[in-house]
Amino acid sequence: MADPSPAPIPPSTSSVIIPPEAQTQFPDLIALILGSESMNNEERQYWINILFVMTPEQRANLKDILETEKRQLQEIDKKYAKEIGEIDSKQLAEKTREERSTRRLKRVEEESTLKQSEDAHVEDILKTIQEEK
Numbered sequence: 001m002a003d004p005s006p007a008p009i010p011p012s013t014s015s016v017i018i019p020p021e022a023q024t025q026f027p028d029l030i031a032l033i034l035g036s037e038s039m040n041n042e043e044r045q046y047w048i049n050i051l052f053v054m055t056p057e058q059r060a061n062l063k064d065i066l067e068t069e070k071r072q073l074q075e076i077d078k079k080y081a082k083e084i085g086e087i088d089s090k091q092l093a094e095k096t097r098e099e100r101s102t103r104r105l106k107r108v109e110e111e112s113t114l115k116q117s118e119d120a121h122v123e124d125i126l127k128t129i130q131e132e133k
Contacts, residue, residue: 016044026051029059032066037073 016034023030033039033047051059 015041016048018048022048022051026059029063029066032063032070036066036069038069 018030029051030048033044036044039047047062054062
């Protein structure tokens with residue numbers, strides 16, 4: 001059974017006037033009309049106004065069209081979200097490679113500096129040993 005309470009009206013459709021009896025009789029269709037991205041408010045109002053004079057078959061066709069539109073837009077959004085996710089993953093992987101490379105270079109420099117320091121220390125020890133002889 002359909003929910004008799006009216007669905008909240010999105011802000012972009014606040015200028016659309018929905019008769020209470022239309023909201024009560026066709027809540028699913030009203031929600032689809034209001035949520036349609038292919039209509040402006042004038043077109044939304046037109047479809048709401050003629051709901052009562054449409055045949056059940058016409059209403060079913062309208063509902064099918066609007067559900068198909070909604071489903072196709074969701075599929076497109078999903079596809080682009082996946083592509084954006086892949087792009088983000090590629091960018092993240094590149095950033096990670098750059099960070100690893102930077103850390104590797106820094107570590108090599110630190111090791112080189114440490115080796116030079118150790119070599120100098122070893123030379124000092126060897127000099128000290130030779131001087132004691």
